[in-house]
Amino acid sequence: MDTAVMLFTRDLRVHDNPALAAACAAARHVVPMFVFDEALLPASPNRVRFLVDALRDLDGSLRALGGGLLLRRGDPVAETVRVAGRAGAQAVFLSGDVSRYAARRLARLERECEAARIGVSALPGATVVPPGALAPAGGDHYKVFTPYWRAWEAAPRRPAAALPDRVAPPPADGLTDRRCPDGHVELDVVAEKFAAGASPDLLAGGEAAGRERMRRWLDEGLPGYGDGHDDLAGDRTSRLSAYLRFGCVSPLELAAAARGRPGGEPFVRQLAWRDFHHQVTAAFPDIGRRDYRPRDRRWHDDADALDAWREGRTGLPIVDAGMRQLRREGWMHNRARMISASFLTRNLRVDWRHGLAHFGAWLTDGDVADNAGNWQWVAGTGNDTRPNRVLNPLRQAARFDADGAYVRRYVPELAGLDARDAHAPWRLPPEDRRALPYPAPILDPEP
Numbered sequence: 001m002d003t004a005v006m007l008f009t010r011d012l013r014v015h016d017n018p019a020l021a022a023a024c025a026a027a028r029h030v031v032p033m034f035v036f037d038e039a040l041l042p043a044s045p046n047r048v049r050f051l052v053d054a055l056r057d058l059d060g061s062l063r064a065l066g067g068g069l070l071l072r073r074g075d076p077v078a079e080t081v082r083v084a085g086r087a088g089a090q091a092v093f094l095s096g097d098v099s100r101y102a103a104r105r106l107a108r109l110e111r112e113c114e115a116a117r118i119g120v121s122a123l124p125g126a127t128v129v130p131p132g133a134l135a136p137a138g139g140d141h142y143k144v145f146t147p148y149w150r151a152w153e154a155a156p157r158r159p160a161a162a163l164p165d166r167v168a169p170p171p172a173d174g175l176t177d178r179r180c181p182d183g184h185v186e187l188d189v190v191a192e193k194f195a196a197g198a199s200p201d202l203l204a205g206g207e208a209a210g211r212e213r214m215r216r217w218l219d220e221g222l223p224g225y226g227d228g229h230d231d232l233a234g235d236r237t238s239r240l241s242a243y244l245r246f247g248c249v250s251p252l253e254l255a256a257a258a259r260g261r262p263g264g265e266p267f268v269r270q271l272a273w274r275d276f277h278h279q280v281t282a283a284f285p286d287i288g289r290r291d292y293r294p295r296d297r298r299w300h301d302d303a304d305a306l307d308a309w310r311e312g313r314t315g316l317p318i319v320d321a322g323m324r325q326l327r328r329e330g331w332m333h334n335r336a337r338m339i340s341a342s343f344l345t346r347n348l349r350v351d352w353r354h355g356l357a358h359f360g361a362w363l364t365d366g367d368v369a370d371n372a373g374n375w376q377w378v379a380g381t382g383n384d385t386r387p388n389r390v391l392n393p394l395r396q397a398a399r400f401d402a403d404g405a406y407v408r409r410y411v412p413e414l415a416g417l418d419a420r421d422a423h424a425p426w427r428l429p430p431e432d433r434r435a436l437p438y439p440a441p442i443l444d445p446e447p
């Protein structure tokens, strides 16, 4: 074939990108493009910030291979069909994705490309094992993690896709010529308009940063993962989630590199959790809207409590520390996510969809499958086999922040207290308590 369009979505890498590799193998000329989707841009300044970094980096990598990234803003389907038409492309390549939005986008793209006699190929790459590749007897997807994990471990892996030797743009196509100045202006414009208010301590996005973090993690962090991953203050997890979310790092390469190393098994298991939620979402695209397993929970409408939770002023230090970490870093430790989500849905009895929306607005790694899958898991409406599990915040604090360092780091009002008081400032003598500029608990913390 003469020309193909490579439509990047959230697979922002050149290494192990099956769609890019297939486009380059199938066509003499390739137009790599990305469309800022007007419907998604306002969702989260943190993710826009990370995305802009990742696109700059991707553009640099593609230029080094011969062709830079064409940027467009608007409806991704209309823009892709327009670019493919102008470039005289015979096919569009992209990575498959699982959200309801992505599934509808692909269906529309296929319809409109078919009308224009352009082929569409959606390839795997977003997960280690593609959603839908594994199914239990008599079902279309796994509903429980442990059997999924067993099947996942034994499942065959695709070979990693080769880095293309060259991404050759079409000769003088009138598209790529104007790409460079427009593209960079566009990134600045998007960042200014949609990344305003991003968290101050965000990680830098992009494949180069992601691969460097992956390399260091595998060498230095992984061996301590089994013992350290729940240590809130120790910060001993990979922080690769946003790179995985935007496809800056290949989950297949990461899992293959971690497997068999010390610390590898518990870490690879977490990557399997990610795949698990993706295959649930592919089968139940309403995961962000409806209970996966309806439990007839009665939710409590309490706008003040919800605001206090969002802003990290519930008066429960371990909850507030997590919620403030989220705002400061656009990321929260997994254990803190579980504690704060349990507090919202189990103690305050607020609907999990409010928590999901808040996390969705701030998490750089926020995505439908993992965010909604985990919220429903904690709320007891999802895939947890023990749906009545409630995490006691004080016991969790004593166990996972025993010396209070996490709380003191993110709740500076409590910085001068020892662990016992930092986790339960309401127990202080009344005059000490009154002197603390920290709120009283919004519900009885020790009923």
Ligand SMILES: Cc1cc2nc3c(=O)[nH]c(=O)nc-3n(C[C@H](O)[C@H](O)[C@H](O)COP(=O)(O)OP(=O)(O)OC[C@H]3O[C@@H](n4cnc5c(N)ncnc54)[C@H](O)[C@@H]3O)c2cc1C
Binding pocket: 229, 237, 238, 239, 240, 241, 242, 244, 245, 267, 270, 271, 273, 274, 275, 277, 332, 333, 334, 335, 337, 338, 341, 359, 363, 365, 366, 367, 368, 370, 371, 372, 374, 375, 378
């Ligand atoms: C309420 C709630 C909401 C969450 N929302 C998201 C989200 O939107 N996006 C997201 O990537 N993760 C989400 N998680 C899962 C988990 O908290 C993060 O993946 C993890 O904290 C990211 O940090 P890390 O990269 O250092 O993880 P590590 O511990 O280093 O784990 C490695 C990778 O495994 C995957 N992973 C780990 N735990 C989980 C899990 N429980 N479910 C799915 N994948 C997992 C992630 O891709 C992660 O980067 C959520 C968890 C909870 C309890």
